[in-house]
Amino acid sequence: MRQMAERDRVWSSERRPKGSVLLVQGDTSSSVFVLESGLVKLCYETSDGDEWVKSFIPDVGLFGSRWPLSTSQENRFSARCLEWSQIATLPADWVRSKIAADSQLQATVARFSEWIYRRKQSREETLLCETAERRYLSFLTNNASLAKRLSQADIARYLGVTPIAFSRIKERVRQKNLT
Amino acid sequence: MRQMAERDRVWSSERRPKGSVLLVQGDTSSSVFVLESGLVKLCYETSDGDEWVKSFIPDVGLFGSRWPLSTSQENRFSARCLEWSQIATLPADWVRSKIAADSQLQATVARFSEWIYRRKQSREETLLCETAERRYLSFLTNNASLAKRLSQADIARYLGVTPIAFSRIKERVRQKNLT
DNA sequence: GCCTCTTCTAAACCTGGGTTCATTCTCCAC
DNA sequence: GTGGAGAATGAACCCAGGTTTAGAAGAGGC
Structure with a gap:
């Protein structure tokens, strides 16, 4: 109590x-x-x-x-x-x-820190190494259900481009998938 | 011993x-x-x-x-x-x-983790929000002595552009400073 | 000194993305 | 249903950066 x-x-x-x-x-x-x-x-x-x-x-x-x-x-x-x-x-x-x-909580925090650190590292890698189009595709495959709940503008700002550029990227990908 | x-x-x-x-x-x-x-x-x-x-x-x-x-x-x-x-x-x-x-070492590791996490976060921020030119300028001011020890190619690859683009960026900055 | 290797810069061309303005689409409120 | 606001797309234009090729400038090695 x-x-x-x-x-x-x-x-x-x-x-x-x-x-x-x-x-x-x-x-x-x-x-x-x-x-x-x-x-x-x-x-x-x-x-x-x-x-x-x-x-x-x-x-x-x-x-x-x-x-x-x-x-x-x-x-x-x-x-x-x-x-x-x-x-x-x-x-x-x-x-x-x-x-x-x-101390047990400390261990949990340490594990959480490491998890989040690895996520940051992977984000750093994609921002540094990949094009916006590739970032979009991997975001889609890894976060399919999340993507449906987000506005285009928010996804765009997450990928590091403007909503307009994001719209073009989607169009480009659509074209490629048709062929 | x-x-x-x-x-x-x-x-x-x-x-x-x-x-x-x-x-x-x-x-x-x-x-x-x-x-x-x-x-x-x-x-x-x-x-x-x-x-x-x-x-x-x-x-x-x-x-x-x-x-x-x-x-x-x-x-x-x-x-x-x-x-x-x-x-x-x-x-x-x-x-x-x-x-x-x-456990004392654990505390040190925790502090180190947090320090490195903050660095990652700040790197994420610059890669996501800033242009290559701005990244170059802040890299210069924050790492002046380090920059002298690095090749142009390595700095460029750190900033996220090709060495050729980096050469152009430097030229652009030089022009701006003259006026 | 000269020669070679590497690094850096220059120039030309192309593509991806930013910007602006306009149009369509969609979702709600009424 | 209609009207309106926000969201998404389209078109035109510009610029930053990638790519390729070539040339200039350093840095060792001899």
Whole structure:
């Protein structure tokens, strides 16, 4: 029961509408978010008003603007709901202290860190080595169901091109598949 | 003294010439490398023979093809010396067991993981959001001394363009600075 | 010194993607 | 149903970067 009391005191799980903003790039607020259902995008906003999608988090996931151990800085990216989403918000300090006190949790965090590191590395590789068309094709094969839930503009900004260029790429691929 | 004996048994620190290969993408060998002096590049090799530079490690650093905890897979990238380098090679299994047995070491690894994760994130951001010219300029300001030790081709492949395009970018920047 | 190998730059041409403006499509609200 | 707003596509134009080939400039080796 004391467990439940603490859960209620520090957590707050809310249902948030499509479009609601969870993190704003440049802010110094510090929370860890647990996505329980829905769809969230993490994105960078450039000084000239463009937006580029860092990653999508579908269905369930864990994200925050900074890493648990990291010294306080400003958020490097923004986060916003792309669908109605159920999201729990945890204070970063509280999470940090929980992790510090629990060696088993530390091991879990280490595994999670490694998983996410490998994903980042693979993203780096595709952005550095592959053309937009190839990135599109592998995104489709690896994330077929996710792609259906996303707007063309969001997919485009994830691939690193404008929505118009993305439309052309799709047309090109369509032509190739006909022959 | 027992410490020293083990060090001699499992480590091997060697002086390696420019051009020598430390890691080959696709291999399954598993080592952790400690760069004590010199300069190393980590790079991806694509199926059509192109090479793209993942990162440079100047002077001192730590790298391996996979992460200590990771399950055995093949190397995702290659590594090669760009200058004469002094490099210690440690068996990944041995490193892994050392870390598992030492909670203080675990904390150090966690900090290192976070540091490297933040670097990856910042690289992702530049590759996704910035033009090659902007990437060149910020690389210059942040790595002025390193840039002098690198060939144009290696810088170009790090920025994500061909050496020829890089030469044009430099020319463009030169023109702008004159006015 | 000279010769060779490598690196870097130059020029010409082509393609992919950005930009702008206009048009179609689709989904809702009413 | 109709009207309207946002999303997606189409067309025209420009520029950055890839490709190829050639030439200039360094860096060793002798």
